[in-house]
Amino acid sequence: MPDGKVVSLEDRIPKLKEQRKRKTNRRLILLISVFFLLILLIIYFQSPLSHVNKIKVEGNKTISDESIIQKSGLSRRTNVWKVNKEETAAKVESIPEVKKASVKIVFPNSIVVNITEHAKIAYISNGKKLLPVLGNGSVLNKQQDDILTNIxxxxxxxxxxxxxxxxxxxxxxxxxxxxxxxxxxxxxxKTDNYHITMYMNDGFEVSATMRTLASKIIYYPSIVSQLDPKEKGIIDLEVGSVFKSFKAKGKDKNGE
Structure with missing residues (x-):
């Protein structure tokens, strides 16, 4: 029999008891921790702490926070964990000015609504007011205070x-x-229901048809650069690109 230290049963029993005691204590601590965690969660969900405490709106430029929050249906009585993010975003996107919306829950009880607005592409005059025209073609029924001068x-x-x-x-x-x-x-x-007359900021006029405007007006800077800036007139883009000065037009009228 090889040499070695022999541990008696009497010596091993206390060590085994200590190991079992430690395992039991760890299990007990784990169970108590889980129990208290469940209690805390129940208290949290049943208390006002689980209700929406703060609603933050981001990305809005022309729409007020109040309008967005009201449309979302969120309030301080809303349980933060019962908020359907997709449905709430869809409600906000029903606002004509909103192009896209997203909703995020921030622990413990905050909501962040992020929106992207449709760009204002023009104003339409109804004789009394200037109503914004959005990039999706919608015309807002209310004139806004901040009138953009570059559209x-x-x-x-x-x-x-x-x-x-x-x-x-x-x-x-x-x-x-x-x-x-x-x-x-x-x-x-009579020959073109899509005809428009454009008045440019530099004093020139442009006669064009809507259907080909985007493809032809891009050459406007190049056309104007070849003209005398002191002699204004009409640039006809309906067929090609023909310029006729206001002076020449006046002479034609006098000749008639």
């Missing part, structure tokens, strides 16, 4: 296919071109 004013347009076509064309324009337009008048002809 065109649409005149003589009504809701329908011609306004929708105009908006579709404007959405395709780079900011440089869009910001150079002061007014766009719906000016139909």
């Amino acid at each position: 065109p004013i649409l005149t003589s347009f009504k809701k329908g296919k011609f306004l929708n076509e105009m908006v579709d064309q404007l959405k395709q324009l780079p900011d440089e071109i869009l910001n150079s337009i002061s007014e766009i008048h719906y000016d139909p002809k």
Whole structure:
């Protein structure tokens, strides 16, 4: 039999008892911890602590926080863990100015609503007020206090296919071109129901048809750069690109 230290049964029993005691204590501590955690969760869900305490709105520029919160249906009486994020976002997206919305729950009891607004692409004049026209073609029924000066004013347009076509064309324009337009008048002809007259910020006028506006007006800076800035006139983009000065137009009228 090889040499070795022999541990008697009497020596092993106390060690085994100590190990079992430690395991029992660990299990007991775990069970007590789980029990108290469940108690705390029950208290939390039954108490006002689980109700929405703060609603933060991000990304809005023209819509007030109050309007968004009211549309969302959220309030301090709402249980934060019963909030359906998709349904709440859909409610906010029903606001005409809102392009996209998302809802996030922040522990312990806060809600963050993040929105992306439709860009204002123009204003439409109804004779008394300037109503914003959004990138999705919607016309807001209320004039807003902050009137942007770098987008065109649409005149003589009504809701329908011609306004929708105009908006579709404007959405395709780079900011440089869009910001150079002061007014766009719906000016139909017998031969073209889509004809418009544009008044530019630099004093020129543009005669065009809506259907090809986006593809032709992009050449406007190049065309103007070849003209005498002191001699204003009409740039006809209906077929090609023809310039006729106001002076020449006046002479034609006098000749008649």
